[in-house]
Amino acid sequence: MSNSLLRGLRIAYDKGETRALISVCSAHPVVIEAALLHAASRKQPALIEATCNQVNQEGGYTGMTPAGFRDFVFGIADRISFPRDQIILGGDHLGPNPWKSLPPGEALQKASDMIAAYAQAGFTKLHLDASMGCKGEKEHLPDAVVAERAVMLASRAESVAPGQAVYVIGTEIPTPGGATEAFDHVVPTTPDAVRATYHVHEAAFRDALPAAWPRVIGIVVQPGVEFGHEDVAIYQPDAARALVTSLADLPGLVFEAHSTDYQPGTSLAQLKRDGFSILKVGPELSFALREALYGLDAIRNFREPQTISLVSVMEQVMLASPANWQSHYHGDASMQRVLRHFSYSDRIRYYWPVPEAAKAVQDLMQSLGGSAVPETLISQYLPRFFDRVKAGALPAEPEKLQLQSVRDVLDRYETL
Template sequence: MQENYLIDIARWSERPGARGIPSICSAHPLVIEAAMLSARREGTPVLIEATCNQVNQDGGYTGMTPADFTRFVGAIADRLDFPRDRILLGGDHLGPNPWKHLPAEKAMAKAETMIEAYAKAGFTKLHLDTSMGCAGEPIALPDATTAARAARLAAVAENAIRDRGGILPVYIIGTEVPIPGGALEELDVLEVTAPEAAIETVRVHREAFKEAGAAGAFSRVVGAVVQPGVEFGNGNVIAYDRSKAAKLSASLRRLEGMVFEAHSTDYQTREALRELVADGFAILKVGPGLTFALREALYGLDQIAAFLFPGKRERSLAEVTEAVMREEPVYWGKYYHGSADEQRIQRHFSYSDRIRYYWPHQKMAEAVDELMALLDGVTIPETLISQFLAGSYARVRDGEVAPQAKPLALAAIDAVLQDYFAACRL
């Protein structure tokens, strides 16, 4: 049986090569394509993750089940001739969160169905997150309850693959991060996870897995989610300060075979990412930062198209985006606050990048298709790239990036990914 690539991630620092791995948390096809192209250049596998809200048995906000997502990613790989055996699929925040408005037992039953679907669809990295209270429960649950529910889901996943063969999944436990989707408010300071809390989380999960008859699954728990002190709000980024995380990092010596998984590392500098990996936060989750870069590129192309082809479209991409988000505020309404003008800025330019939820919307997809069709085959003047896509200008001048719409969009995403892959090489 082929062994899971991540099974010995805690030992990577002892040998040449990668010390960590970027976790690409996005369902956007251009982001996934850019990630595969970057991984091919680096000569490494690519880890692509879907969240419980994004992909589940009910379709999530992408409309995809886990099996659909597997096929979706596989089709992109086949088109790029990227080997499928170099793709690692992960499920993030797998638990009752999408159904926490229901009583606990009903929500957990839905979560069991979801994780079974993830396991059967070939996802081999499963983050168990059962920390949230359901109807009638407190917002945060005691460690023992969280661990018991996580172990229950692990047992379901193990049973789902019992007769399947193939690669056994690794598990991630813990949830010292904002809820799936991001923080609800502007952030000022963060409290780094206490070392004792991380160690206790692992201890109670080990006991719970044993009681649930899933001790074998716990032997494949390779990481714990903790808060190393990194996060972003709508308009600010809290940078990594390794001095504040030093005690937490040192606690890994008491957690043999495990690393820490850092969520919300988006917008950290390359040096900060490098320090995170060196300090044991070997799995670096990134999502909104990638679609933020994509949005920047698409908006730049939007302005280029308006200048090159005035009057060719009824509405710009930015105008369509504004109309759709105002008509359907479900994905941003509770996240963006302030005056009408402040909310308008956040809708388009927030670090939280709530636009990412709207790209699958029919009107948005049609607007992007219209933009790309208008620029199809067009060699964009370098001077316009300098004006509207300055981040890619040097690479265009050097001949690394073609001065055309799709390569420029991919290059914007790749610029972010380069920081992650470089950080993981140390």
């Protein structure tokens, strides 16, 4: 199912159809559930992706192997009766990045073992990213070396699951997790760079792995979208016109856009029309979840003013283990506090699985109970939901409000 759907994206684009898949990149169970519910409501498959740092054969920062992540997603799907065969699992940035401090041979062996684990676990959309230099190499490698290593990784996936995967190439993308500094604009990938990436990969595949080249269905480029801690670069179609035109020179491929978080619906619709048929979103989904949790926390704290707030617990958790934010957030103590909780890059997402944080969320839900939250408190602390709650279209139940906050982001991707 996944191969035919993904391979059909370019066919649809050539027919003038506006079609795109939302690629959800998150390991938060509420985000995954919301993504599956959204897909079910649209009667379409759900594309769920994991990154090489998040999930790998050594556990990644989530502690999950590819098989473990698959079972995690399938467990949520089974609980809400979403068909497993309607889930497309993807692996993002599959290459030596987690081990780039090692010598090339050792790092590439680990990357090869990783992509094999992804393929064996049933992941069928694999982004090949061997662009980074390893120990003793330059930071950015020549295109020919990148392509050679990408084909090596694809060969390993093919040896485990022959003919099962489709591949995405290309590495000119926004900074994973968002930019670290403020920016005025983002320059789209040039047509020459796109064509060079395409041709060098085509040559490498046709030479070493010709049967897999027809299953290379996408290329990651920079369309001019990005988000930082406090800024969002909005898609500018005129600036990307030359890039969009270059798609005509890439038969069978569509563009994959990363960091499309926080783009307005009109921009997402234009990206689809311009051939960006795979739109990746991640931090905005957990950002929206945090907004709902903090709104519910404010409601609970108003009703029970002596209770320790979720905000306070999260602040303590982040200060106790600063590794996931300290090198990213700058400024004075006041600014860092704001960024810890409210940055677009949403590095607070790394802390929800921490036992103290998970318990604080559980306590919040238990304190609010199963009864509906009063409309007037919804109006005050979660106003985006008020009209729907008052009209009876959305139950004022804490769990449903969390899910809807995430689904509102996904719904914006359906704007035409």
